Amino acid sequence: MLGQNIGETANGLAAAILQAAAAQPLYTGEVACFLAERRRLQPAAALDNGMSFFERAAGFDVSGLYAISLRGWEAAVPVHCDMETDGGGWTLLQQRRNDSQVVFARSLRQYEEGFGLTGNSHWLGLRAIAALTERGLHTLRVDMWADEHQYAEYDGFWISGADYVITVGKYCGTAGDGLYKQHGQKFVACGLNQASRRDKTAHGFQSKCQGGGWWDSQKTEDTNLNGVRNPNTGDLEAHWVTRNAHFVPRVSAMKIRPVQRIAIGK
Incomplete structure (x- = not known):
């Protein structure tokens, strides 16, 4: 029962993170999509397959909504990065x-x-x-x-x-x-x-x-x-x-x- 509860909690946490990622731009810390595309995060301890998927998505090689830093701008800028067309990085x-x-x-x-x-x-x-x-x-x-x-x-x-x-x-x-x-x-x-x-x-x-x-x-x-x-x-x-x-x-x-x-x- 305890193991089942932990599993359900992990699944719920993974789902919540994925839902938040879909709604909010993922901050890259980079200045353009082509740099975010090349960056890979170190894999964290995965709670389940859902969390593993999120970690892969956080590697910035998936097309979607990201936030990038522009020189002289205080706030990050939300952009859509196309990581697929002709090699990606757009x-x-x-x-x-x-x-x-x-x-x-x-x-x-x-x-x-x-x-x-x-x-x-x-x-x-x-x-x-x-x-x-x-x-x-x-x-x-x-x-x-x-x-x-x-x-x-x-x-x-x-x-x-x-x-x-x-x-x-x-x-x-x-x-x-x-x-x-x-x-x-x-x-x-x-x-x-x-x-x-x-x-x-x-x-x-x-x-x-x-x-x-x-x-x-x-x-x-x-x-x-x-x-x-x-x-x-x-x-x-x-x-x-x-x-x-x-x-x-x-x-x-x-x-x-x-x-x-x-x-x-x-």
Whole structure:
């Protein structure tokens, strides 16, 4: 009976820990997903198989919600880490579904700070993206799903300055180069093109926005994965526009990892 009670207690504790881990970001103590991916915790004494699974998950090699440390930031930042795609180590910057209930027609201030549900439809935030990319050259990967999966990768990516100007490198992939017009452009949200111009209200102008925030484009003929307003339905639809193609992905995900990935001992 005593052994059974201990076993039940262990199972309950393991289940509680797993439930908490699912609800709260797991703090990595690292500055990016690619470092968390390489880190492995020393296995602790496992109470049962459930606890052993948790210890493996805590090795940071499973895709999910984590918290990372950014230089100069007091609080840890919750991010979604993709530890599976093409070797893993990706930090998600954006994820969006065209049928999402998360509103992407927002002010520049909100795009600076980030919004949405990390791991679901969300925008990480321009300030966080700038802090991540200032640490070295990163690869940008954009995964999109319409009738089929397509992707675009750029071997250099960063944003900089008060206007969050985007720089992208050489393209490869299956989706076509949809950022050829955005390279070197400033970020625009609801018609505002400078970070010094603040919005007095958070939601009062959403219906006036022609699209979600993006790099100097809210036009239907240009790429905007945060959505361009459909004049017929009023809905925000993502657009990926290349030199010779134009399609509307149902789902998009933007993610980055360093170009030179550091091999840290397991």
